[in-house]
Every structure is written in structure tokens, then in C-alpha cells.
Amino acid sequence: MTLLRAVWRYPVITATVLVLAAVVVIANTTGAGAARWVASAYVAVFVAFTLVRMIRDVLRGHVGLDVLAVVAMVATLAVGEYVASLIIVLMLSGGEALEDAAARRATRDLTALLDRAPRTAHRVAARPGPGGAERIDDVPVDEVAVGDILLLRPAEIVPVDGELLSASGTFDESSLTGESMPVSHPQGSEVFSGAVNGSSAVRIRARRRSADSQYQQIVALVSQAQASRAPVVRLADRFAVPFTAVSLVLAGTAWAISGDPTRFAEVLVLATPCPLLIAAPVAFLGGLSRAAKAGVIVKGGGVLEQLARVRSACFDKTGTLTAGRPELVEVRPADGVDRDELLALAASAEQYSTHVLAEGVRRAAVAEGLALRPAAEAQEVATNGVTAVIGERVVAVGKPAFIASRAPALVRSDLAPGQAAAYVAIDDRFAGALILADAVRPESAGVVQWLRGNGVERVTMLTGDAAPTARSIAGQVGITEVHAELLPPEKVHLAAGMRPRPTLMVGDGVNDAPVLAASDVGVAMGARGATAAGDAADVVVVVDSLAKVVEAIAISRHTLRVALTAIWIGIALSIGLMLVAMTGVIPAVAGALIQEGVDLATILYALRALRGTVPDLAAPPVTPPPVTPPPVTPPRSATPDRARGARG
Numbered sequence: 001m002t003l004l005r006a007v008w009r010y011p012v013i014t015a016t017v018l019v020l021a022a023v024v025v026i027a028n029t030t031g032a033g034a035a036r037w038v039a040s041a042y043v044a045v046f047v048a049f050t051l052v053r054m055i056r057d058v059l060r061g062h063v064g065l066d067v068l069a070v071v072a073m074v075a076t077l078a079v080g081e082y083v084a085s086l087i088i089v090l091m092l093s094g095g096e097a098l099e100d101a102a103a104r105r106a107t108r109d110l111t112a113l114l115d116r117a118p119r120t121a122h123r124v125a126a127r128p129g130p131g132g133a134e135r136i137d138d139v140p141v142d143e144v145a146v147g148d149i150l151l152l153r154p155a156e157i158v159p160v161d162g163e164l165l166s167a168s169g170t171f172d173e174s175s176l177t178g179e180s181m182p183v184s185h186p187q188g189s190e191v192f193s194g195a196v197n198g199s200s201a202v203r204i205r206a207r208r209r210s211a212d213s214q215y216q217q218i219v220a221l222v223s224q225a226q227a228s229r230a231p232v233v234r235l236a237d238r239f240a241v242p243f244t245a246v247s248l249v250l251a252g253t254a255w256a257i258s259g260d261p262t263r264f265a266e267v268l269v270l271a272t273p274c275p276l277l278i279a280a281p282v283a284f285l286g287g288l289s290r291a292a293k294a295g296v297i298v299k300g301g302g303v304l305e306q307l308a309r310v311r312s313a314c315f316d317k318t319g320t321l322t323a324g325r326p327e328l329v330e331v332r333p334a335d336g337v338d339r340d341e342l343l344a345l346a347a348s349a350e351q352y353s354t355h356v357l358a359e360g361v362r363r364a365a366v367a368e369g370l371a372l373r374p375a376a377e378a379q380e381v382a383t384n385g386v387t388a389v390i391g392e393r394v395v396a397v398g399k400p401a402f403i404a405s406r407a408p409a410l411v412r413s414d415l416a417p418g419q420a421a422a423y424v425a426i427d428d429r430f431a432g433a434l435i436l437a438d439a440v441r442p443e444s445a446g447v448v449q450w451l452r453g454n455g456v457e458r459v460t461m462l463t464g465d466a467a468p469t470a471r472s473i474a475g476q477v478g479i480t481e482v483h484a485e486l487l488p489p490e491k492v493h494l495a496a497g498m499r500p501r502p503t504l505m506v507g508d509g510v511n512d513a514p515v516l517a518a519s520d521v522g523v524a525m526g527a528r529g530a531t532a533a534g535d536a537a538d539v540v541v542v543v544d545s546l547a548k549v550v551e552a553i554a555i556s557r558h559t560l561r562v563a564l565t566a567i568w569i570g571i572a573l574s575i576g577l578m579l580v581a582m583t584g585v586i587p588a589v590a591g592a593l594i595q596e597g598v599d600l601a602t603i604l605y606a607l608r609a610l611r612g613t614v615p616d617l618a619a620p621p622v623t624p625p626p627v628t629p630p631p632v633t634p635p636r637s638a639t640p641d642r643a644r645g646a647r648g
Contacts, residue, residue: 162204286609287559295543
């Protein structure tokens with residue numbers, strides 16, 4: 001079956017082998033004349049198709065290397081080396097087959113992502129089946145709605161991002177994070193689509209539709225990367241004209257010196273351009289595949305080449321150099337208020353807030369073993385704070401002005417750079433403040449240091465945050481050039497004027513989308529969403545670690561080196577063999593066979609792009625599981641605010 005698939009996939013190779021066998025039989029039975037006519041007719045048809053393709057390329061402004069192959073085939077036919085001409089045809093068609101096989105090997109990891117995308121989900125029906133039994137419906141993954149309860153059987157792929165309803169679950173997240181060991185999640189944790197369930201059946205509640213889920217976004221980015229035209233082709237084109245000129249000069253010189261036109265053909269059969277046409281594309285496909293396996297989606301070979309040449313780097317602050325998850329660093333209760341009671345009540349109220357500071361308060365309370373209590377009613381006021389009735393107490397958490405409107409005795413807290421405060425009122429009396437800070441990612445300083453030591457001449461911070469906070473974070477990670485309190489258009493202007501170029505910009509939020517799109521290479525930290533940033537960026541990091549930016553640059557540089565080296569290996573071997581052939585010691589048939597070995601050598605070298613070492617700066621930070629709020633009973637009003645503005 002494998003042989004039949006190969007015959008069907010590569011008909012030109014099959015036809016050439018059959019014609020070559022027929023020519024050998026005819027030459028030994030009927031005579032060389034008939035064999036020559038058969039070979040000439042077949043090669044002439046192949047040359048005609050090649051010329052048509054060349055003309056189409058020229059009309060599109062692309063001058064390629066096929067002219068050498070055409071001249072070599074015509075020359076070998078003209079001097080009677082018809083077997084060599086058939087070998088050249090076999091070499092060209094076989095080269096395409098080798099490229100196809102190498103490309104499949106190089107893109108194996110990319111294709112694996114696409115092939116394993118979940119297509120169906122087991123939805124728990126709202127209405128029971130016959131006899132009151134629970135009904136499970138298999139539905140297309142695109143029909144899953146937010147809030148649907150889904151059943152995951154053992155070893156099944158999570159179809160959409162969801163909240164784990166079972167007491168616990170173990171998942172293989174290697175396709176998303178690169179983590180080889182299974183990860184255990186408690187009840188209420190978020191489980192991302194694309195993870196593989198362990199040995200026990202679990203249930204999840206869908207948090208996002210299929211198109212908005214983590215894995216489907218990765219698949220969409222991979223599809224875009226595969227469809228893009230790699231610079232690989234342009235990279236080879238740069239060598240096309242000079243290599244063609246040198247080859248024709250060497251062949252013409254050999255003919256002129258020897259006076260034998262056969263020498264012209266013998267030299268040109270060693271100048272066929274397969275190494276240039278094949279090796280570079282294979283190397284870049286390998287680089288794209290390797291980056292995807294590492295959790296970095298690069299949108300095409302052109303981006304990979306730009307990434308390898310980066311000379312300036314700009315970073316956003318929140319969610320990029322910092323973790324984007326403020327942590328509670330201090331509880332400051334007012335006089336007469338118990339610290340643990342303050343934290344427990346505030347965290348219970350923050351269950352009903354979507355604000356970025358709320359999750360940090362909830363995590364801290366759970367980590368200290370404080371029980372979070374349900375609210376009889378709750379309301380969030382846009383960007384200001386939340387109020388909730390917890391038992392017999394009315395608790396308000398939020399900005400100082402919001403709390404002061406309820407508790408005029410509020411006392412503002414002194415904050416260090418990088419800190420924010422959530423103020424608390426209980427029963428309309430000021431109860432204290434919770435101090436939070438967004439910690440620097442543990443790998444950020446190592447990333448900045450690596451960039452400075454590896455050819456990136458300028459590293460800057462571009463942020464909309466306050467200048468004292470920005471300078472504090474920059475000092476911790478080793479960045480000396482800071483531009484703070486910027487609006488999105490100002491970020492775009494600064495990035496566009498950055499020198500030297502190319503410029504890399506790394507960000508994570510929706511407000512970073514314009515500057516990511518405007519930069520030479522935009523990198524989105526897309527592990528926790530940020531769809532707009534991911535769409536605008538050239539590179540999307542799907543693992544929550546800034547170290548992946550360094551890994552992507554290292555992979556791109558290694559890929560470019562391999563591609564260029566493979567091209568030069570092909571050129572050097574071809575020119576060296578042509579110089580030898582000028583003496584007449586390499587017959588045309590032998591030369592054509594030797595050139596096949598050159599093709600194989602360059603392709604094998606190009607596959608080195610799939611391997612290589614990368615800097616190991618730091619392990620990705622562990623994301624604590626979010627705390628899931630209990631239902632409000634009965635809900636009288638709820639005005640969720642999804643803005644991420646700071647409260648204090």
C-alpha cells in the first residue's frame with residue numbers, strides 16, 4: 001500500500017523510471033537510435049512543462065533556478081547523453097519528492113496540532129431521558145454554548161475551555177504548555193481545551209465557545225503559519241542569478257578550452273539547483289515546527305527570519321515583565337478590626353467581582369485557610385468596587401473614593417511603587433486596606449540579560465502605568481530606558497521610531513494590539529487569552545513564560561544559520577564538482593548521479609533545524625487555580641464589570 005501511495009503521489013517519478021527502464025531495454029535490443037528518440041521525446045515534454053512554469057514565474061516577477069536544469073537537459077540531449085538527461089529529470093522530480101517527505105517530517109508537530117483538534121463534545125442534556133435517566137448528547141464542538149455541562153471520558157481531549165466540576169482531575173497539558181508530566185487540578189480550576197483527560201471521567205462547565213477557547217486559537221494560528229509563504233523561497237532566490245551565471249561561465253569555459261560540447265553538458269549536470277530549491281524551505285519548515293512544539297506559534301517563515309535579526313526589543317509591563325496577577329502582600333486592618341475577619345469578609349465579597357485585584361484577594365484568603373462565605377446579594381459598580389451582603393454584614397471593597405462615600409473616616413494607605421490598595425468598609429464603617437503588588441516574573445531579568453548579551457543592542461519598557469511603578473519594575477529586571485504613562489498611539493510612535501531595527505515588541509493586553517501590529521515583530525503573551533493582541537501579533541507565546549521569547553529568538557537564529565549553511569554546502573559542492581568536471585573526468589551520467597548525493601546531503605543538513613539547544617532561563621511560573629464563586633441567592637442586582645482599570 002505504501003508503494004502504491006508513492007506511485008500515485010509522484011507520477012512523474014514513476015513515469016521517468018518506466019521510461020528509463022524502457023530506454024535501457026530498447027538500447028540493448030533495437031539499438032541506441034530508437035532509445036535516443038524515446039528519451040528525447042519524453043525529456044522534451046518535461047522541458048516544455050518546465051518552461052511554461054518558468055514563464056509564469058517570470059511574469060510574476062520571480063526569476064528562479066529552473067533555467068539551469070532546462071539548459072542541462074537540452075545540452076545532454078544535444079550531445080547524445082540521453083540517459084543523463086533522463087537522470088536529470090528523475091533528479092528534479094525526485095528532489096521534489098524528497099522535499100515533500102522532509103517537509104512532512106519538519107511540519108509533523110504543526111500538523112499534529114491540527115489533526116488532534118477536538119470535533120465533538122459529550123453534552124449533559126438539560127432534560128432527562130426516558131425513565132428519568134441522565135441523557136448525554138454528542139454534539140459538534142461548535143454547538144457548545146457557555147454554561148453547558150460536558151462529560152469528559154478517560155483519555156479524551158478537552159473540547160472547550162471550562163471549569164472543572166468534579167472534585168479533582170488529572171490532565172496531560174503537554175500540547176499546550178510543553179509540560180511532560182500530568183497536571184492535577186482541584187474543583188473550580190480552569191481546564192483549557194486541547195488538554196487530555198486522565199484515567200477518570202470528569203465533568204466541566206463550558207466557559208468559552210469553541211472558537212474562543214485556547215486550543216482552537218492555537219490551531220487557527222498554526223493554520224495561518226502553514227499557509228504563509230516562507231522567506232525560504234526568497235532566501236534561495238538571492239543566490240539564483242549569481243549561481244546560474246557562475247555555472248554557465250564554468251560550463252562555457254570548459255567547452256571553449258576542450259573544444260568538446262560534451263564537456264559543457266558534463267559540467268552543467270552538476271549545476272542543477274535542487275540544493276538551493278529544497279534545503280532552505282525544509283530548514284524553515286523545521287524551525288516553524290520546532291517553535292510550535294515549544295509553545296510559540298510563529299506566523300510564517302518571513303517572521304522567523306525577521307525574529308532572527310532582531311536588534312531592538314520593547315516590553316510592556318503588566319502581564320509581560322510582571323505576572324499580571326497581583327498578590328496580596330499586606331493586610332492593614334483599622335483599629336478594632338480583626339485581621340483574619342477583614343480578609344475573610346473582603347475575599348467573600350470579591351467572589352462577585354471580575355476586577356484584576358479581586359482574584360489576588362481570593363487566592364490569599366484561600367491560601368490562609370479562611371472560608372469564603374456566600375452572599376445574599378451582590379453588586380459590582382463599574383471599575384469602582386463591589387458590595388455584598390455576607391451573613392448580617394454589608395461589605396464593600398474597592399477604590400478609596402468608592403469606600404469613602406460609605407465610610408468617610410477612610411484613611412489612605414502609603415503605597416510603595418508597584419503596589420495597589422483595595423479599601424474595605426463593613427457596615428458603612430472603614431475596616432482597613434488590602435495591599436497588593438504585581439510581582440515581576442522570575443524569568444524577566446534573565447530574559448533581559450540574555451537579549452543584551454546576544455546582539456540586541458537596545459532594550460526598553462513601553463507602558464501606560466505610572467512612572468514610579470514602571471521605574472521600579474524596570475530596575476528589578478535590568479531595563480534602563482523607560483517610557484511610562486503612554487497611550488496606545490504613543491506606544492506605536494515610539495516603537496516605529498526605535499533604532500536599530502528590526503524591532504521586537506512584547507505585550508499581552510488588548511491595548512497592546514496596535515503597537516504589536518506596528519512593530520517589525522510583535523510578540524503576544526497569549527497564554528491567558530488576549531485575543532486581540534494575538535491576532536495583531538506576528539508571534540504568539542501560548543505558554544505563560546517570558547522565557548519563551550528567548551527560546552523563539554534562539555530557534556529562529558538557529559534555523560536561519562542552518563538554511564544559509566545548507567545553501568552554501570550545496571553551492572560549494574556543486575561548484576567544486578563542476579571544476580572537477582571541467583577536466584573531463586566525470587561523465588555526464590555519473591555527474592547526474594553524484595548530484596543526487598549532493599541533494600540528499602543538503603536536505604539531511606537542513607533537517608538539523610528540528611534540533612538544537614535553547615537557553616534555559618527559568619521554569620514557567622505556576623498559575624494558582626482561581627477560586628470559583630458560589631451562586632448568589634437570591635440575586636437582586638448584578639452589574640459585572642470586566643474592565644481592568646486599577647482601583648487604587
